Amino acid sequence: MAAYSANLVGKSKNSEKPIEQKEVDIKLSFRQAVLIEVLNPKTALFFLAFLPQFVQHNGYPVSIQLLTLGSTFALIGILYTFVLVLLSNAIGKKLFSKKSKDSKWMGKVIGLV
Numbered sequence: 499m500a501a502y503s504a505n506l507v508g509k510s511k512n513s514e515k516p517i518e519q520k521e522v523d524i525k526l527s528f529r530q531a532v533l534i535e536v537l538n539p540k541t542a543l544f545f546l547a548f549l550p551q552f553v554q555h556n557g558y559p560v561s562i563q564l565l566t567l568g569s570t571f572a573l574i575g576i577l578y579t580f581v582l583v584l585l586s587n588a589i590g591k592k593l594f595s596k597k598s599k600d601s602k603w604m605g606k607v608i609g610l611v
Contacts, residue, residue, distance in 0.1 A: 503610060545571075 535541060545568060553563045 549564055549567050549571075552567055553560055557563065
């Protein structure tokens with residue numbers, strides 16, 4: 499494994515041409531992500547196992563409680579993901595900008611890791 503990584507680093511030192519990045523269709527990526535999550539049985543099993551622990555049978559209707567808990571979980575997940583996207587975007591722009599001297603070496607360092 500180490501020899502393979504060293505081989506890749508050696509090849510990357512010899513080639514100084516910039517890496518071409520393909521344009522990503524955001525709508526297609528979003529649809530694929532939603533489809534994967536909807537068809538993922540682990541998500542349904544998680545909610546079926548986790549949420550009923552927090553339902554009180556003598557309070558509001560159970561369906562309303564489950565809907566509130568699920569919506570709260572989804573909202574927290576959306577906010578958390580949004581913050582991650584903003585942070586990774588800022589860090590990515592800093593690290594992989596064309597002006598940065600370190601961007602040339604970034605691929606080599608990542609290859610070693």
